[in-house]
Amino acid sequence: MQGGAIVRHVVTFGRVLREVGIEVGPGRVEDAVRGLGAVDLTRQDDVYFTLRQTLVSRHDELELFDRAFVAWFLRGPVAPLVRQKQTRQFAERVARDTLETDSDGDEADPSSTPHELGASGHELLREKDFAEMTPDEFERVRRLMAAIARTRPRRQSRRRTPDTRGDRLDLRRLCRKSLRSGGEPIEQPWKSRKTVPRKLVVLCDISGSMDAYARALLFYLHAIVGSGSGVEAFAFGTRLTRLTADLATRDPEAALARANEIAVDWGSGTRIGGSLAEFNTIYGRRALSRGAVVVIVSDGWERDDPDLVAREMAKLARAAYAIVWVNPLKGNPEYQPLAGGMRAALPFVDRFLPGHNLRSLEELGAVLAGIERRHAA
């Protein structure tokens, strides 16, 4: 292959990758071309690794890359390109859902007409159950959520900054100042630790029974992920899937639709214990939950074994700084945590909150901002 041909090949392949959802910038294409210039082009594995190492930077993109590589370079049977197909599906579904709820809302609720609500309307909206909102109300609530999401639990960083009321001497400045007094440390500059946001891990149940709430909470999550670093979001139903990257880059509706495809097996119940086990095994092992505030959003309906829920909650509680359970059903004053999964989980939960309306999300925000550890280390 000649130089020009290689460049064309790589550029086109970069476009193929972009279509399946892998971000490929021009810098990477350049690296790939330079890389290919350095290796033996007759060895297929060297070409494969060179392209993979220069064009892909995330472990979860490797599978997509492999499919694209087989299809493009080896002219293998074209495997369905997963993400692209899904995107189209959710686009269709979101459009359909929006249309349906729109017409519903118009008949059922006169407040859905797009005019400004007064202060009392605003108050009503705060109290209204997410499950009963019209799309228009929901849209307004979204904007309010962003404000709530900015409150985050904090921890002390090891980094220190000058502070007259600090707890440590700032030796660098002390030395400099002592120059003037012949080595006598007359002035004593102090410094103290800054606080930085504590890691926050959110596990959101998106199974059928949680539908309306999960949607609201995902918008809330979207706002939290946008609030800065150290936030990890996961969705679960029958399986667990990581949402962080989707929420950072995509529209929350699309993220929810994708999570639904991956994590929810319609018609079978929620596997809370199994999903927690998956989280503990894959992410807990990598210390994602260590020292984090973990928020679990679920109604606690477990299909399988409540004992498994208890076991996995115990593991999670050992690693986490604190666990907050948000259960929309708790919004009903008559609610009792009788569901097996919920009962099994409660002993390990530091805070148990509702999450059925905007006011309760505000409460959640306040708890997160001031959370203290209840359970022993």
Add this chain to the structure above:
Amino acid sequence: MYAETVSFRTIDELEGALRGADYLPDRGLATALFLGLALEKPVLLEGEAGVGKTEAAKALATALDARLIRLQCYEGLDVSHAVYEWNYPRQLLHIRAAQEGSVSEEELFGPEFLIRRPLLEAIDSDGPVVLLIDEIDRADEEFEAFLLEVLSDFQITIPELGTIRARRRPAVILTSNRTRELHDALKRRALFHWIGHPSIEREVEIVMLRVPGIPERLAKEAAAFVRGLRALDLAKPPGVAETIDWAQALAALGREEIDAEVVEQTLGSVLKYREDIETVRDETLVGLIEEARASATR
């Protein structure tokens, strides 16, 4: 004085040199390290714990006949531990010894009072250097941003001394256990390679290389047994490092083969959690041993 630089023209050459350093890379890893050198880019290695990410950097240093400088990252790692710090006690003593205030600021903040930490050491080195930035995912994101700057310019500014530029670029290896996603900007700057667990044949080969004199049959059984463990649902599945430790223990006990008794005695060097050890007690253990012994005779 510049030391003679070792360079490799092909992946095969580098692979051979790594083998010479007692490290058996798979083709993908050899390609990543080769491209890192050829394109002068940092290489980001990700993978489960114990698959040999850190070892790869050490072997590369040996292969290049370069000095290995390691920066272990942790939460709260800051410039004073990663780049440089002033030696305050010495500075204060110096001011006192000079009496009469005749010490100038330039003198006080001169090179002799500077404590050089790994990043400065790597940038300001005359000989070839492999800079290993270990477990970058543990450092704070502010530090990651700082690192990105260092890795793009290969220079460090010390306000009192000025800017220090690398006279030769160190080969940079970053490792991450993926406790969090790294910044896109940092990833964009690096070549990315995912290291998985090695194939059974390669693991046997690694054990034979790292535990000289071990009977081949024992190496095969140990590798097969550990492979069986990885298939179980464990809190921390053993990596290659554990296989090597364990094989060393078995060889030291003078074993030719594994059996239930010796496995029970030494299981602690393979599994590091009490729950995991309990998971594989009794029938599971016996089953795994039988499978491992059977596969070794094949």
